[in-house]
Amino acid sequence: MSRYNPKEIEARWQETWERLGTFRVAEDPSREKYYVLEMFPYPSGRIHMGHVRNYTLGDVVARYKRARGYNVLHPMGWDAFGMPAENAAIERKVHPAKWTHENIDTMRSGLKSMGLSYDWSREIATCDPAYYRHEQKIFLDFLAKDLAYRRESWVNWDPVDETVLANEQVIDGRGWRSGAVVVKRRLPQWALRITAYADDLADSLARLGRWPERVRLMQENWIGRSQGLRMFFDLKDRADRLEVFTTRHDTIFGATFCAISPHHPLAEELAAGDAGLAAFIAECNALGTSEEVIERAEKKGYKTPLVALHPFIEGKQLPVFVASFVLMEYGSGAVFGCPGHDQRDLDFSRKYGLPVFPVIAPVGAGADFSIGDTAYLGDGVAINSDFLDGKTVAEAKEEVARRTEAAGSGEPTVTYRLRDWGVSRQRYWGCPIPVIHCPDCGIVPVPEDQLPVILPDDVDLEAPGNPLDRHPTWKHVGCPACGKAAERETDTFDTFVESSWYFARFACAGSDEPLDKAAVAYWLPVDQYIGGIEHAILHLLYSRFFCRALRDCGYIDFDEPFTGLLTQGMVCHQTYVDGDGNLLFPEQVTRRDDGALVHAETGAPVTAGRSEKMSKSRKNVVDPEAIIGAYGADTARLFMLSDSPPERDLDWTDTGVEGAWRYLNRLWRMVSEPAVALPGAGAARPASLGPAAEAAHRAIHKTIAATTGDLERFHFNRAVARVRELCNVLTALSDDDAGAGWVLREGLETVLRLIAPMTPHVAEELWRALGHETMLADVAWPDADPALLTDDIVVVAVQVNGKKRSTLELVRDAAEDVAEAAALADPAVARAIGNKPVRRVIVVPNRIVNVVV
RNA sequence: GCGGGCGUGGCGGAACCGGUAGACGCAGCGGACUUAAAAUCCGCUGGCCUCACGGCCUUGGGGGUUCGAAUCCCUCCGCCCGCACCA
Numbered sequence A: 001m002s003r004y005n006p007k008e009i010e011a012r013w014q015e016t017w018e019r020l021g022t023f024r025v026a027e028d029p030s031r032e033k034y035y036v037l038e039m040f041p042y043p044s045g046r047i048h049m050g051h052v053r054n055y056t057l058g059d060v061v062a063r064y065k066r067a068r069g070y071n072v073l074h075p076m077g078w079d080a081f082g083m084p085a086e087n088a089a090i091e092r093k094v095h096p097a098k099w100t101h102e103n104i105d106t107m108r109s110g111l112k113s114m115g116l117s118y119d120w121s122r123e124i125a126t127c128d129p130a131y132y133r134h135e136q137k138i139f140l141d142f143l144a145k146d147l148a149y150r151r152e153s154w155v156n157w158d159p160v161d162e163t164v165l166a167n168e169q170v171i172d173g174r175g176w177r178s179g180a181v182v183v184k185r186r187l188p189q190w191a192l193r194i195t196a197y198a199d200d201l202a203d204s205l206a207r208l209g210r211w212p213e214r215v216r217l218m219q220e221n222w223i224g225r226s227q228g229l230r231m232f233f234d235l236k237d238r239a240d241r242l243e244v245f246t247t248r249h250d251t252i253f254g255a256t257f258c259a260i261s262p263h264h265p266l267a268e269e270l271a272a273g274d275a276g277l278a279a280f281i282a283e284c285n286a287l288g289t290s291e292e293v294i295e296r297a298e299k300k301g302y303k304t305p306l307v308a309l310h311p312f313i314e315g316k317q318l319p320v321f322v323a324s325f326v327l328m329e330y331g332s333g334a335v336f337g338c339p340g341h342d343q344r345d346l347d348f349s350r351k352y353g354l355p356v357f358p359v360i361a362p363v364g365a366g367a368d369f370s371i372g373d374t375a376y377l378g379d380g381v382a383i384n385s386d387f388l389d390g391k392t393v394a395e396a397k398e399e400v401a402r403r404t405e406a407a408g409s410g411e412p413t414v415t416y417r418l419r420d421w422g423v424s425r426q427r428y429w430g431c432p433i434p435v436i437h438c439p440d441c442g443i444v445p446v447p448e449d450q451l452p453v454i455l456p457d458d459v460d461l462e463a464p465g466n467p468l469d470r471h472p473t474w475k476h477v478g479c480p481a482c483g484k485a486a487e488r489e490t491d492t493f494d495t496f497v498e499s500s501w502y503f504a505r506f507a508c509a510g511s512d513e514p515l516d517k518a519a520v521a522y523w524l525p526v527d528q529y530i531g532g533i534e535h536a537i538l539h540l541l542y543s544r545f546f547c548r549a550l551r552d553c554g555y556i557d558f559d560e561p562f563t564g565l566l567t568q569g570m571v572c573h574q575t576y577v578d579g580d581g582n583l584l585f586p587e588q589v590t591r592r593d594d595g596a597l598v599h600a601e602t603g604a605p606v607t608a609g610r611s612e613k614m615s616k617s618r619k620n621v622v623d624p625e626a627i628i629g630a631y632g633a634d635t636a637r638l639f640m641l642s643d644s645p646p647e648r649d650l651d652w653t654d655t656g657v658e659g660a661w662r663y664l665n666r667l668w669r670m671v672s673e674p675a676v677a678l679p680g681a682g683a684a685r686p687a688s689l690g691p692a693a694e695a696a697h698r699a700i701h702k703t704i705a706a707t708t709g710d711l712e713r714f715h716f717n718r719a720v721a722r723v724r725e726l727c728n729v730l731t732a733l734s735d736d737d738a739g740a741g742w743v744l745r746e747g748l749e750t751v752l753r754l755i756a757p758m759t760p761h762v763a764e765e766l767w768r769a770l771g772h773e774t775m776l777a778d779v780a781w782p783d784a785d786p787a788l789l790t791d792d793i794v795v796v797a798v799q800v801n802g803k804k805r806s807t808l809e810l811v812r813d814a815a816e817d818v819a820e821a822a823a824l825a826d827p828a829v830a831r832a833i834g835n836k837p838v839r840r841v842i843v844v845p846n847r848i849v850n851v852v853v
Numbered sequence B: 001g002c003g004g005g006c007g008u009g010g011c012g013g014a015a016c017c018g019g020u021a022g023a024c025g026c027a028g029c030g031g032a033c034u035u036a037a038a039a040u041c042c043g044c045u046g047g048c049c050u051c052a053c054g055g056c057c058u059u060g061g062g063g064g065u066u067c068g069a070a071u072c073c074c075u076c077c078g079c080c081c082g083c084a085c086c087a
Helices: A006-020 A049-067 A083-092 A096-112 A129-144 A194-207 A213-223 A249-254 A265-271 A275-286 A291-296 A343-352 A393-406 A502-508 A517-523 A538-552 A624-631 A633-642 A654-672 A691-712 A716-731 A740-755 A760-769 A816-825 A827-833
Strands: A033-038 A071-073 A148-158 A163-165 A183-192 A226-235 A241-246 A257-260 A301-309 A317-323 A334-337 A410-415 A435-438 A442-445 A476-478 A485-488 A528-532 A565-568 A571-578 A589-591 A597-599 A606-613 A793-800 A803-811 A840-844 A848-852
Touching (some): A006 A760, A049 A096, A049 A528, A049 A691, A129 A148, A129 A502, A194 A538, A241 A334, A241 A410, A257 A343, A265 A301, A275 A317, A502 A538, A740 A760, A793 A816, A803 A816, A816 A827
Antiparallel strands (some): A226 A301, A571 A606
16 A cells, blocks of 8 residues: 555545535435534635634534434535725726635635535525525515614715725724725614614523523623613703613712713704804714724713703702713713712713712711712712612612602613614625615615616726716616616625525525525524634624524524534734844744754744734734645644644644644554554454453443544544544554454544544545445444443542542442452552541542541 | 633643543654664653652642542632723
């Protein structure tokens, strides 16, 4: 048998699987299904190590579940709309569609070289009208159900590029491309009513038992449910009232002012007749939205002529400010300020000379309790608060809520941080929003028989503004209702819309309907979803929302898309810096004989920086295709699995890759040049086994049991370790042991079956080499013989006062007094006890004996 | 500020429910094979004391619970992540 040549065998097995359609699947109600999905990639160019890790993890799960007899759906596609395609168009003068499709072709062949068990017949690209036409249909259904609506919302506007910017495109308050100062601007936008499901999205997190706790917490915080009180303050000399939201109504007697958002309708009304206020609001709008800006921003206010009347103190008047820090989007866009018990209100009050006094005092505080520079946020009892005095915070809240509701001036209410999802983007490379604006009829949905609304090919992406809006003809259409000249909506969807339902489309990729009910009912929900933690909030929350919305539109019968979730860590690599502080690529660095790192060409000294996420800008990337070319996909896959648990960050190291490569070569030799002559495939078990052979036989079955458990729990690194351990046992077998050949064959076959999900090509090849005609991908997972999992003799540790002093070999399940007697008879134990009297002996069967003296 | 996580040899990491800490791998050291090198194979490898037998120490620091703690509790230190003017 020739040497291990991954290039040759990997190509051959990939071709075989494809030719035989090994991983093509169809609905089969007689078999239990299992749907494994990895987050589909954005086709940015070439595959990177993050992809290799993500898709290796998914492939192990898919191949393992397949061996366990499940009907496994394991599809792949492309999240193909998005800004990088437009940027490439501008920078390289290539059409976004061409750029995207070329990238898809490159990445598809990259993924195919990894030997992933995808059903490629289900491949989808979201930029394909065959995909997005269904998304348009779904949007129309949402529209009909009032789950989609149009609203005015504030956006980051780049006045030079005449475009809306995402928050991450605003850098230090300026547009990332134009450098122009970004302003806030109100535009009509399409939104999806995710808040309609806020309670259910929060409550149902508890049902997602196979999701990481961390992700559930992040979602819970993002939804940000908070219980509070909606209160109406009468306004002096006005008929209308001011609505505020508070969670600290216990502090109502400490209220000294009210503050409204610069975007509050009252602020806008007043600004019409007050140039100073109008200027103040403009100033607030000019402020950027980045964290840093907000952090440093002063709490500014503008005093209006409005006066609010305290609901419980007759005649007490509260000035009303327009304040920069009050958000229109949260609560009612108005608050009452209580400086004693809110730090921001306190800072504001000091700045504008408003009175400060406490209304809650910590239990046991003296009568002189007062507020300095720090607001008191803790628990306590009400003071200076009339009918609340002496009540605890909780009691006071209850009392205020009761009286407010009785007076008809408010009620307990729940608010959320979660906002409705704005889905309009002023971009070309996205799914067109299928509506028409008619001067007479208003908004008219595009009739279904006119779907899809297809993106025009001929666009000018370089001029400022929205390319679809600027297109000479595309947007001009007749109104479907009245026939008069009308205009298409020129915004496209946020690309998160495509990824919010693709997992369901995979169940019925060719269907004429958006979703085929029977196919979706069979395959969904996704049993195991695998991807990066960076999608912990938006993508996963949007998908959960979409499921509920699709359910309410009659498409599906479930509401949680992903039963299990695994969030994998990043692939990291050392960074290298030369003497001048320049970053170097790993291939520019070499290790001299004395161990020092030097520049490969110049020999100049190089320092290794810390390990960071692989990224082009840090120059610490390793190209997967180069690794696969040099070592093969199996080595790359094995290394990805063996060194770190999947959810933790993984350090890419050359020595680690070498280790994986060496192991596969060793496995190859163990089969091609077995140390003990092997009987033929399927040979009967010898009548008796020598002691070492018997021990190895047991080790084989223990490894099956342990590895199976590890794979079930996604402990891939442990699974690899156990298989390697078994190989070490098998290596020690020799001709001296009766039945060694038979056990070695059993061991090698077991190793191949256990490792096949991880390194499928070499496993198939060696399976053939062992004389099998079957394809390993079609061979069932091995079963462990329960009789071989426990030993008759167990090693029990003996402690004296909790310190290990000796070990004993005892018969399994020996009686406690037998174990105790054996322990006390042990010389090392006796020495440790000395002449002290034994006070107590604790026996944990088959594990430990602890002698207390 | 709020929320969460992590800390184990030179390194990545094992250790199930509180029961023999350091599996497996990497690196290192020694040996075999070889004219030599690579590859491969065998052995050793947490620290300290000891010629040795053996002993002591050790899971970020300190304290506690327990017969027994990497694991549970308190506290401090360090690192990482998420959210962030949320009323």
